[in-house]
Amino acid sequence: MYRKLYYVWLTIAICMLYTLYSCHSSGGVAEEQVPDTISYNFNIRPILSDKCFKCHGPDASHREADLRLDIAESAYKALKDNPSSHALVPGEPMQSEVYRRISTKDTTEQMPPASSNLKRLSPYEVELIHKWIKQGAKYEKHWAFVAPHNYPVPQVKNTTWPKNAIDNFVLQKMERANLEPNPEADKERLLKRISLDLTGLPPSIALMDEFLGDKSPNAYEKMVDKLMATPQYGEKMALHWLDVARYADSHGYQDDNYRTQWPWRDWVIHAYNENLPYDKFITWQLAGDQLPNATKEQLLATGFNRNHKITEEGGVIDEEYRVSYVTDRTNTFGKAMLGVTLECAHCHDHKYDPFSQKEYYQVYAFFNNVKEVGLQSTVGGPETYAKNPMMQISNDDVKKILTFVNKRDTDKLIVSIMTDSDKVRPTYILKRGNYDAHGDQVEAGTPKSILPFTNNYPKNRLGLAEWLFNKNNPLTARVFVNQMWQEFFGKGIVKSSGDFGMQGDLPSHPELLDWLAIDFRDHGWNIKRLVKQIVMSATYRQSAIVTPEKQKEDPDNTLLARGPRGRLPAEFVRDLVLASSGLLNPTIGGPSVNPYQPPGLWENATSGRGILANYKQVHGPNLYRRGMYTLIKRTVPPASLGIFDASNRDQCEVKRLRTNTPLQALVMLNDPTVLESARVLAAKLLQDKSTSAEKITKAFRLILSRHPQQKELAILTSYYADELKTMKKADAEKLLTVGEYPVPPNLDKVTLAAMMKVVDTMYNLEEAITKT
Template identity: 75%
Template sequence: MRRHLYLLLILCAASILGMFWACNHPSNIDEQMPDVVSYNFNIRPILSDKCYKCHGPDASKRQAGLRLDMPESAFKALKDDPNAHVLVPGSPAMSELFRRVSTNDTTEMMPPANSNLKRLTPHEVDLVKKWIKQGAKFEKHWAFVPPKVVPLPEVKDKAWPKTPIDNFILQKQEQYGLKPNPEADKERLLKRVSFDLTGLPPSLDMMDRFLADKSSDAYGKVVDELMKSPAYGEKMTLHWLDVARYADSHGYQDDNYRTQWPWRDWVIHAFNENLPYDKFITWQLAGDLMPNATKEQLLATGFNRNHKITEEGGVINEEYRVAYVTDRTNTFGKALLGVTIECAHCHDHKYDPFSQKEYYQLFAFFNQVKEPGIQSTVGGPETYAKRPMMQVTNDDVKGILKFVNKQDTGKLIVSVMGDSEVYRKTYVLKRGNYDTHGDEVQPGTPKAILPFDSSLPKNRLGLAEWLFSRKNPLAARAFVNQTWQEFFGKGIVKSSGDFGMQGDLPSHPELLDWLSVDFMDHGWDIKRLVKQLVMSATYRQSAVVSPDKLKIDPDNTYLARGPRSRLPAEFVRDMVLASSGILNKTIGGPSVNPYQPAGLWENATSGRGILANYRQVHGPNLYRRGMYTLIKRTVPPVEMAIFDASNRDQCEVKRLRTNTPLQALLMENDPTVLEAARVLATKLLQEKSTSKEKVYKAFRLIICRKPNDKEQAILDSYYNEELKAMDLQTAGKVLNVGEYPLPDNLNKVNLAAMMKVVDAIYNLEEAITKT
């Protein structure tokens, strides 16, 4: 155990040294002066960061009547000096913008010394100067221009690319003097792609078959096999649950139970059936409005009823109803457009060209839902879903809803969408207050993205048609970017929920456009997109990083090495359960309560409703995948929270990824991990093999590769040490964890010693890391 802790300390120290290196050896790529300065990629980010607070889209905060995000304003003479101009194309010296950002005179400098905004760096000042000298040409924000077909870049190393993706990646690497890593070894590559496509480690059988297959298409065959697995749909669904703010409770103080899990079953089914993305979203936005809508299409609309709902007495009905509509509007913007439309809820957006009026025009599409702010207080099963709702019958699960895992004959109801028969007017809400009406507005969309076509129906179905217009610049980009993020750790646009002026620029804008157009041209085929990513040479690279690459590109922006990241919270659990052989692979069904520290719910509850007290499940349900762990919003599962899982309060398109001592403590003490170690050790001891062979097999099951000689020797030595130090009483304490049955006929001392070794392997960094 001391050696185990020592190894963990080494890993922590390495992590800290890595962060220190990255901070003190920043990338020099972004400091290079381009031959042609782009307004979109070089100048607008500077203005947005340093100038738009006072000279941007928000009229209420604008100073000196100057707006720098529009050329017609930026080229005008100054309000208080008709002979001076902010920008004089070709002449930095005559341009007030350049003079003000480059001066050291505190009475004239911009941003002002007292503004709390950082001054432009010397490199940024030089960029502004060169841009003005080259004509000060403005461009529409890149994200609001529809993606266009772009030719594949020419590259010097013509042997490396395996898919068109690689041409774009390699072209950028060659531009900055980088070279891609060689392909990862087969074991690490298999682990990577197995977790990325199923959220589960590969089986020993799959490892052995892949290692033995010397054919040129061995990797492609494994990819196809993994994508046909039902676990593919579960893996893809996990991200969508974050996007859709799915949870098993209503979310406010009483936080009672809700039955939205049949919608989750539908999402898994949709991914496995490869429902095209345009249909996948249209059904969720407006399945109830489709001609001759089926029950499946109606169930899909549960997406927009996953928001928090109150059951508390004394609340103001309209206040909460408006809150629900606001949530749907904000989710639409962030999840499907990748923009921060919510910033225009109370006033014009300060950085992006979205007015408050346009926000409420978008709001109007969701304002017709036939729902009250409160319809019942905490009670029995009749409150588990809220109107409008649908019932899932036993006949349904035998027919059109056969994918719903209804486990009993009781009444099952789900909240879905449904508009009122009476039209509800929509108004601009002054300062966002629910009861302060301004001008009435009609359904519409932000003009900067794409004006709403008057020929479309002014309802959610029309909004879905608008979203998937080939002229819409954001729908394909937003989804492609989120999908890229799932496989490479971060999006081509790092700020995947913000493609606006304050968001990150795409690292590979041409690639993002190419993927988006290709995605649309091939029928919004999600599986095809996923396969493109994992088949690329870019994805298959080794994750090993050299000092030179770390110095030039510490964040791996230009992908000269493979993706390396910790597994998501749910997959940490899945890895433990699957490798030990106790994973319950049942697809779908109600969420479950696995082990949890005593008293968490009881100390943070109103004392009302079915979720007032924690009732742990037993038997096979105790070993279900992490995505089926019940999420009570006010007290989310502690082991998930420690590993950065969302509590599903609101739409989340990108999880935080932290590295804290709590995560190591959890792996050391979580009863699920300890129980899995005991069960795997039991299975190993029941096999006719040497202790060395048992350790070897445990390592392969958990780490997904063969141990090298040094690793094998350390683990063998640890087993022998534990075996010598172990007595029957100590063994009894070690083995007393979890509910999985313990055989009576095994040597408990041997079992406890082997359990310690297995547990140590589970606690290696590599066990929970995709490399």
């Protein structure tokens, strides 16, 4: 009897273990793991896109069984090969072929089939679809095409941590994942972070001492306000927009001659410093020329639309290139301001997003009436440095109107701007995108899936700007807020910041994104207010230290349970080196310059025509301008900046790649700017009346923005002593020849070379060029 009971209990135990194992590995999922309410956008569509749309999606050329699962009508209708069955039967998972096929053990019926090379759905994904069907299998309009919802600020358990509403949204997600936020970063690292993020420059020692000595409860806020009030704030903010606007100092294509669009760059810096509201910032750039009684500043702002490449090569087909210019402006508008891949509808209807080819050319029509031609002139003198339509900036303009333009000479200065023809140029759908294959004629309009373009708007670029800032436009505020978040955290709430469409990433914190978008819009599109909100948050102020637990639970820091960390943009790497050494020329604006560059780069990649045929390095203070003022020749962009992933400005770029390559280490070890900066800083240190340890401590603070630990200081002082002993005079003299800045004649060359190597070592620490 006991033996029988033993086997009964053993059988029950085995069955329970098997059931438990099945729920967590291959059969089902415990009910509490699945959300109470299943969202098509956030729970189901990512699964279908990853596992099903290859054969049952919008691409007709790869569609199987005439079944589309991306639209409800097709998913609900009777199957073509089996009219008695349906892919989805709302409320009835067991009668839905989708659920039956993804849950069956029969390999001949499993979906996706093994031949597709797609992974099978996980038990969790199967259960999500089961519950979604049970709840009615409701499809939803794509989240990004629905106006932002005004979510209330959530309640959290840890009520002492949040500094503002941002933190409540972030902490709510952390608490659900059983994570705790990092403590606030120490004051030295916090100051370095906000100084780099708000000015693109490291803090001075005076600024460090001021912040460390300020014990008031609002010391951090005071420092934020101080940094945002500096003119360098505008320079830092402008760099991202220069990528978006594909700003460069050459026309592009083979000849790639010089252009004078830099006054537009001066305006962008000025606009950020003056805190021009975002709606005006964009409206002036899109349609400043169409504003009533447009000022010269508003006309200059429209240079945004003329930053695209322009040919100067004889023999081209005029209309082909004119069409390419209009296409560029259309694509840039879609990516920069709507955050969508509108360009995918240039040749055919968009395969994933609800944009037809007709709608693409309706947007195209807004930009198709500019007084321009495909080829205005071939390579020549200053008269070709801007193309019609253009505006001349006189010395009188700079004195009275465009006071922010850094024009220092009396030469004629011309800038390409926007002006439309009096007669409307007809716009046609271009079959397969070919410039000369006219299809149906269309009028200016916008994708209905985003927001219809009603008769209330004028059918011009000013009307397009009004449509963009309509309260019901679902994308405008979200897209810019996301770009700003990306600037401070390294990635946006929507990681694919240039694609809010069907194939883009879902927002990690959708409620926060909507709250920020509405708050930004309802407070007058105030950019400085938005920036301050972000940097004042406890989320931003966290230490960037990664614990093993957080690395395991959230390796990509999606839940923001630690502070932002990442390498500086290319231009700011240069700026940090120049600023810490004291070499930086703080002049704001003006023409771009040619600093040190390896010989032969331009000469080996040029047509041999124009003033950019040969590289002419500048001298004196212009050698030490900020990185954003380095001249960008599109066909041969600056090598040292390109190695650090700077944009070559060929097209609109809302997010730079960030790589880690050996070439970057070689730049820091060998670039003349880095070596010269190390030499100049070493010379300044040696002229201080202080001990070697004090000199090294000062350099450490200037470069890494913190005091060295005793171990770090001991290693560096020991290295300096070793170099003093082993350095030969001939080697020292050779080392000191780098760069044009004069070597003080009163310093011992061996001592200077030894200190230079110590400083150069600090520049080559990973921490030096990393925001932590």
